Amino acid sequence: MITAEGLTKRFGDKTAVDDVSFVVKPGSVTGFLGPNGAGKSTTMRMIVGLDRPTSGRAAVAGREYRKLRAPLTEVGVLLDAKAVHTGRTARNHLRAMAATHGIPASRVDEVIDLAGIGSVARKRAGKFSLGMGQRLGIASALLGDPHTLILDEPVNGLDPEGVRWVRQFVRHAASEGRTVLLSSHLMSEMAQTADHVIVMGRGRVLADAPLAELVRSWTRNTVRVRTPRPADLAAAVGGPDVEIVSSAPDVLDIVGLPASRIGDLAADRGIPLHELTPTTGSLEDAYLALTGDSVEYRTKEIS
Amino acid sequence: MTTTQAPAPTRQRVDTGRRLTFVRALRGEWIKLATLRSTWWSIGIAAALTIGIAVLIAQAVDLPDFMPIQAVVMPIQFTMLLAGILGAISVTGEYSTGMIRSTLTANPVRGSVLAAKSTVLAVFMFVSSLVIFTVAAVAVSLIVAQRDQSIDWADPAASILPIVVASLAMAVFALIGVSFGFILRSGAGAIAATVGVLFVLPIVAGFFTFAGEAWAWLVDAANYLPVSAAQSAILPSEGAALDAPVAFLTLGCWVVGGALVAWGVLRTRDA
Numbered sequence: 129m130i131t132a133e134g135l136t137k138r139f140g141d142k143t144a145v146d147d148v149s150f151v152v153k154p155g156s157v158t159g160f161l162g163p164n165g166a167g168k169s170t171t172m173r174m175i176v177g178l179d180r181p182t183s184g185r186a187a188v189a190g191r192e193y194r195k196l197r198a199p200l201t202e203v204g205v206l207l208d209a210k211a212v213h214t215g216r217t218a219r220n221h222l223r224a225m226a227a228t229h230g231i232p233a234s235r236v237d238e239v240i241d242l243a244g245i246g247s248v249a250r251k252r253a254g255k256f257s258l259g260m261g262q263r264l265g266i267a268s269a270l271l272g273d274p275h276t277l278i279l280d281e282p283v284n285g286l287d288p289e290g291v292r293w294v295r296q297f298v299r300h301a302a303s304e305g306r307t308v309l310l311s312s313h314l315m316s317e318m319a320q321t322a323d324h325v326i327v328m329g330r331g332r333v334l335a336d337a338p339l340a341e342l343v344r345s346w347t348r349n350t351v352r353v354r355t356p357r358p359a360d361l362a363a364a365v366g367g368p369d370v371e372i373v374s375s376a377p378d379v380l381d382i383v384g385l386p387a388s389r390i391g392d393l394a395a396d397r398g399i400p401l402h403e404l405t406p407t408t409g410s411l412e413d414a415y416l417a418l419t420g421d422s423v424e425y426r427t428k429e430i431s
Numbered sequence: 432m433t434t435t436q437a438p439a440p441t442r443q444r445v446d447t448g449r450r451l452t453f454v455r456a457l458r459g460e461w462i463k464l465a466t467l468r469s470t471w472w473s474i475g476i477a478a479a480l481t482i483g484i485a486v487l488i489a490q491a492v493d494l495p496d497f498m499p500i501q502a503v504v505m506p507i508q509f510t511m512l513l514a515g516i517l518g519a520i521s522v523t524g525e526y527s528t529g530m531i532r533s534t535l536t537a538n539p540v541r542g543s544v545l546a547a548k549s550t551v552l553a554v555f556m557f558v559s560s561l562v563i564f565t566v567a568a569v570a571v572s573l574i575v576a577q578r579d580q581s582i583d584w585a586d587p588a589a590s591i592l593p594i595v596v597a598s599l600a601m602a603v604f605a606l607i608g609v610s611f612g613f614i615l616r617s618g619a620g621a622i623a624a625t626v627g628v629l630f631v632l633p634i635v636a637g638f639f640t641f642a643g644e645a646w647a648w649l650v651d652a653a654n655y656l657p658v659s660a661a662q663s664a665i666l667p668s669e670g671a672a673l674d675a676p677v678a679f680l681t682l683g684c685w686v687v688g689g690a691l692v693a694w695g696v697l698r699t700r701d702a
Contacts, residue, residue, distance in 0.1 A: 178701060
């Protein structure tokens with residue numbers, strides 16, 4: 129269980145995190161979303177005591193991180209920035225971390241196997257590829273077999289096999305009753321992994337809801353219809369709450385009516401349908417709708 | 432009939448004895464120090480310089496009141512920089528690579544991190560210097576034996592004491608480097624500050640020896656610089672700049688003062 133109460137962090141006159149409160153519950157995977165600069169990483173750093181909040185408190189298992197008696201067995205942390213000395217081998221890095229908690233060398237070898245870095249464990253971390261560095265970071269997070277996992281962009285740089293491994297691993301960890309807080313910019317990945325989502329934008333919490341509910345309330349269901357008589361169909365289904373967009377001569381995208389109703393209306397009037405496809409909104413759609421105004425570094429639309 | 436929702440799974444907390452202690456933090460710091468090549472390079476170069484220069488001095492200096500043990504401890508003028516720099520980079524290397532974040536998440540008590548790192552550096556520098564100076568003493572003995580001189584091991588003040596105190600001084604220099612490392616965080620900055628205090632300031636103060644009475648206070652103040660204090664402590668004599676107790680106290684103040692400032696910075700700044 130992670131709790132944040134009124135967490136605020138100011139750097140000079142810039143407020144990176146602004147009065148953020150949330151609870152991350154055990155037994156599920158909580159996704160932590162937000163545009164670059166939204167304050168996710170700073171929030172995570174405050175939770176694990178690397179940054180001191182300007183005001184507010186963060187606690188893991190009811191205690192401030194700095195007061196934990198066994199931080200590594202309580203919380204496994206992977207931060208976005210590198211956190212390994214480049215001159216030390218992966219195995220020695222893990223040994224040094226393990227030694228602080230009396231974690232045996234057998235566990236070091238276990239996490240090396242788990243993270244799939246056995247072949248490079250005796251190489252210096254400075255020579256690692258992005259993906260291998262990420263796997264070493266994950267191995268460090270798992271060292272203490274922690275109750276809580278805080279992973280900032282864990283799949284960054286991983287190959288597809290690694291991405292799937294992380295997904296299965298965090299799902300399994302949550303099913304065992306662990307607390308998982310996970311950030312990622314890969315929406316499709318997050319949609320498959322998270323049960324619950326916290327969205328940040330400009331330092332504030334924009335949404336904190338179960339994933340399905342978030343998608344439902346921030347997207348619209350559209351039905352794509354292909355017909356040789358689009359004008360007739362448009363007239364048949366038209367109404368005050370119905371929105372119709374035509375993206376091709378024989379295609380209508382209809383919002384506001386279920387597919388079954390559209391099919392019935394077409395059948396009544398003898399309008400042939402070549403396609404009738406309901407599409408539900410995705411997490412990505414919901415995310416973009418939600419954070420539209422709070423993207424700090426916006427890209428120019430390509431015209 | 433009422434349906435109850437399945438309770439969220441909860442994990443049993445089993446006490447595995449895996450928790451943070453200061454002794455374990457020391458072990459972690461020792462593994463970190465011992466698994467970097469730069470550590471062993473520094474010690475190797477310090478050993479080569481100490482033994483090499485000691486042998487050269489022993490061969491070259493043949494004066495009536497010359498004690499052979501002087502040849503053994505004089506190379507500290509050069510190796511002090513290696514001690515200071517090793518101390519500094521043991522900290523700044525963590526900041527430049529991001530390792531400090533791993534260190535501070537494994538041990539979030541900042542004072543404990545500072546204490547563990549300082550202790551490991553100091554003990555390591557003391558023990559390795561002890562070994563190096565002892566080897567140098569043996570080498571010097573062999574050389575001065577040709578002139579029928581010897582290190583008088585029966586007189587601690589002419590043999591074992593200077594070696595022990597010089598090793599302590601090396602530990603102090605390493606700790607000054609550690610403090611500058613935590614205070615400045617950047618490798619270049621911390622090394623510059625360490626070299627400045629250990630090496631440059633004594634030279635600058637030396638210029639003022641000829642500057643007349645008005646600058647005498649500055650020359651006196653320079654006696655309290657770490658290296659001058661170390662010289663007064665290693666080979667106490669009538670002519671030493673500081674009395675031995677004052678010299679030891681001065682070295683202690685450098686260690687404690689540096690550690691306090693480092694602690695103040697480390698505990699308040701974001702990592």
